[in-house]
Amino acid sequence: MTGSLPQGHLGLLDTPLAQELLTSRIPARMAFVWPDGTPRLIPTWFHWNGREIVMATYTAGPNVGIRHPAARIAALRAKPAVALTIDTDDAPPRCLTIRGIAQITEVDGLAEEYAAAARRYLGDDAEPILAQMDQPGTRQARIVVRPSWVGLVDFTTRLPSVLGGVLS
Template sequence: MPPTPGTALPQGDLGLLDAPVARELLTGTAPAHLGYLATDGSPRVVPTWFHWTGDELVTVTYVAGPGVVHPARRLAALRADPRVAVTVDDDGPPPRVLTLRGKVTVEEVRGVAPEYAAAARRYLGTEAADEMLAELDHPRLRQARIGLRPQWVGLLDFTTRLPSAQGGLAPEAGRPA
């Protein structure tokens, strides 16, 4: 039986995004966890909805609009240091974890970012999302689109891909373990 796509690839390989487990996590309803450095240098992790475009993991936050007191604080931090780590995981059993690393871009948009609308529909269902999005429709609404094109990908499924503490991945042919 041939190996499942992505099982023979080393951690860090962008080809892991094509593995079935990665695709399921990128299209499921588990939130992403965005890790970054705050402006004071301390690490932060924010759970967030996301939308996978096929090339980019996009999260969205608020900049201005009704009820928005100030832009999300992570925006200043991400503009100052765009390096992030993101995980999308589920509890299993067995648990599955997709980790992405790279640098984000931050782009402000007027109104609701398309990726936010897509994520809302995936997380809430079409009817509930459409109701929520209609409530957000306001001329002063501005959102920030935070886009990550992964530069490093890690994948654990605790079946064919284990963390190194539990035996790790089989070494590639010709490469020392």
């Protein structure tokens, strides 16, 4: 039963609501710490592989104007603790929150998870965009987050703790 699992329990990832959010077209928002110690939050496409959230960003793409790695790569390598949220903007809001450590690997070409995410977010429009981006010299960083803590709030069966619901 979803309501009986406490905030933080990884079993929350197997609930229908979590699965709905993990397969939706809602971008994840990733929070991390910038080198100057201030917080940053960015929306990002992601792919859920059943164990990990995988996001990709460019480190090179000279044929499409990408001249340097995304700045967040250095920040994540220095301080890899992240928090992610996938949430709705309708009422009542539903929110999946994940904490974990980002691990970064680089791949030549497009990461397969990037292509999978593009197909989910863009549908039939993804293929021409992927073909344009997958050119010689393109390189991506795979940002992999294996959940270590999971929170789920739906404002119906799982309320925030301030409303007498689940504790974090």
